[in-house]
Amino acid sequence: MAIESEAGAMAPVVAFALVGALGVGSQWLAWRLRMPAIVLMLLAGILIGPVAGVFDPARDIGPLMGPMIAIAVAIILFEGGLTLNFHKLNDAAVGVKRLVFVGAPLGWLTSTLALRYGAGLSWESATVFGGIMIVTGPTVIAPLLRTARLAKRPAALLQWEAIVNDPIGALAAVLAFEVVLVLNTATTVSAAMVDLAIGISIATVLGGAAGYGLARAFKRGWVPEYMKVPVLFALLLAVFGVSDSILHESGLLAVTIMGIVIANANLPSYTELHRFKEHATVLLVSGVFILLAAGLNLDAVKSLDWRAVAFVLAVILVARPLTVLVSMIGSGIPFKEQILIALTGPRGVVLVAVAGLFGERLLSLGFEDAALIAPLAFVLVAVTVVLHGFTLAPFARWLGLTGADTPGVLIIGGSKWTTAFAEALQKADIPVLMTDPNYGHLRAARTAGIATFSGDILSEAAEERLELVSYATLVAATDNDAYNTLVATDLAPEFGRDNVFQVMREKSDNSRHQLPRTLGGAKFGPDETHAGLERLIRDGWTFRVTRLTEEFGFDAWRATRPDAHLMARIAPNGTIRLIRKDEDVNGGPDVRVVSLRPPSTDDGEQPPSDS
Structure with a gap:
């Protein structure tokens, strides 16, 4: 079989093999070198993509790339939902509620202001992108927590915030986009809001019903052991596809709810299911990061000016700390833990994937500054991943919020x-x-x-x-x-x-x-x-x-x-x-x-x- 097809494009099978080898290889090398795996994956993707030109996802994979990333993100969020067992919250429950119910809307506001006055985007683009920036990236948090060995409560707060706020951020972007759509087209406010409400309601009911039905089927023995994982995957894809066809990005909410319901159903086979999903997630996270990094448009990144720097600094030093510290007022969480969470906000694949989608949609409505959304998202992800990847562990040790220095x-x-x-x-x-x-x-x-x-x-x-x-x-x-x-x-x-x-x-x-x-x-x-x-x-x-x-x-x-x-x-x-x-x-x-x-x-x- 030829390694390359017409016009120098890499054969799809070889492209998939390359992505898998680089993703898993980066994770293994990071383990050997005791480095953040995300950093090496980003570096590997950029080197084979925009730098060397060996691999171009749009050229070598084509139109399948978008659906592949969407499904991968859905599986990643579902696996994250599987980790959210309410019995494990304990003393972190109050902090999680604050970060979700207070932190999400406040983070939307502070991120929008950072985009408007830092990056110089229009209010329309800033509001849509600000909603997406609620997310803090479960794909990044999980490996960081594994490396940093944080104490239980701050680790639980970061993990729950990342997973629960991910679908909320996607839906916030949907809501903001619907408002922009109403103001710039003939669509009525009532029609847009009805569509939004119906989509969110169906996603919630669909995810909850699927999780409950699957748990009941497993408990009653209606599914043999060897078919549990295949049935789980098939139902997951069905729930995501149906919900997403009704309201774009609502599928993320549906699969997250489905995972949370299963996690709290006390399934006898839960441990085996969760471990298998963890293994699948390692592969998916690796692949998605390699794909997004390889598909980066360096010209778009080079077009960014000093405002991009101002935006990133505003997010890391102002928007994120302000959001967390205000949310935690009166929560009883120790101030050292609040500081750690406030200065830890890495973004991941969900931000890049969803930001690119809505950037294209805003461009089609005539907002030219929306072309900056995708490169700004990637720069924010790259900076936060590298920053927190190298500083979280020593910062947590300095605050006394890790396990013992000596294992x-x-x-x-x-x-x-x-x-x-x-x-x-x-x-x-x-x-x-x-x-x-x-x-x-x-x-x-x-x-x-x-x-x-x-x-x-x-x-x-x-x-x-x-x-x-x-x-x-x-x-x-x-x-x-x-x-x-x-x-x-x-x-x-x-x-x-x-x-x-x-x-x-x-x-x-x-x-x-x-x-x-x-x-x-x-x-x-x-x-x-x-x-x-x-x-x-x-x-x-x-x-x-x-x-x-x-x-x-x-x-x-x-x-x-x-x-x-x-x-x-x-x-x-x-x-x-x-x-x-x-x-x-x-x-x-x-x-x-x-x-x-x-x-x-x-x-x-x-x-x-x-x-």
Whole structure:
């Protein structure tokens, strides 16, 4: 098959492959380099598009690009709606209501003023574009929160605001455009308002009914497990298409409501559905950003003058902070959290996609300044994405609104050996949280000053009360192998499979009683089960932390302590890595090793508290 078709255009199949490879490749590279993924995706799209001219979406994909982006944005918003479980709001509920009911209209006003007096747009163009600027970009917020490791409440506020206000912003632009249309055509005000009301009402009812009907069908077993995701996708596309055909952009509202209804329906298969949607969203976000960046008109961007700079500064430094701070008056949200939210307002693909659409519509009505809407939108997205991508994490740390600076260890199961292990880690300045469903199992840990949670780590109470963002490593170490395997398997997607461990399972002579080896976490430390580790502690074994030096490296440590079981390695920056069996350890100056030592070893080594 030819790589290129007529007139130098890239074959559509190759174009799709290129977009997928660049999008996912950018996300992977960002993970390796610890950089904001959005920044690399924008850069990749611009390089292959307007800079190198290798890929032009309008030329290589053609008229399918618009519908593709519209459907992708709809799926992204639906997946966002799936994350909005009302039980998870807790103390953020008041702030979310303020940001939606007060912040949305106030943001519309302040954004319109920034466009009128900063960018110099006409009132008509500024009002329509100002409505779109209510959105703060769930496609950008999600990866930023994943990287910045924010505390629970400010993260919830930013996530809920972004997802709920996205369809509201699109509908605000529809409302403003209808008003402009009435003032500049023969359309009557009553007819335009009736169409708008009917469209919004149908979108709300359609989304709610679809979500309720789907949840009911899943609960009653009317859909087999293997068809749940295909049925979900088919219904999602149908709801979006029907609603959007009645009132343009109302489909975004319909699918968001559908997602929220499903999220709060207590579906048994909700976790699996949500994880699959998360994976699909990663692909879609990558693709949409690459497409929009590659299709950027550099000439239009170059035509912008100093007013564009004034507009961006007005939005970031005046409009956004003013909107949030006024909305939060009397909310009870701490001022530090208000400041963080006020100075965090990245825009994403929804803004660019919807702004381009309404810019073209306003141009058709004779508003020449509407040609500036698309480039202004892209510049705002690029600046806010880069700015917040690099500053959110350090700014949040400066305000004290992130998890612990040193990623901690979450230990599931209270016992003598886990308590001793937790004490050693805590004395080495590693944050530790120990949980157990049995309150009595945590008595020794509480006495030792270790943070504890009495309850099931998989329960809603744990999800609501614990700041798991502070912990990067999980150890499932109860005396129940099946429960350890369940916890490790269920939380592996959240922590990352490389960071989830469990104690060695008890061996069974009967294969029917053996748990699948593909489930659970990785083994670490000695070849001992929970009972074996308890026995070692009763026999006098202790956990020790040793700091390596240039003169006393890892080989010397191992030579002088042949009976020690290596448990973990603590890097000079404080990050901890549990050691799998037979894993090579990279020792060096200021690296600390955590080991389980027999009682006969007494070589004058400093105890963990002095290491």
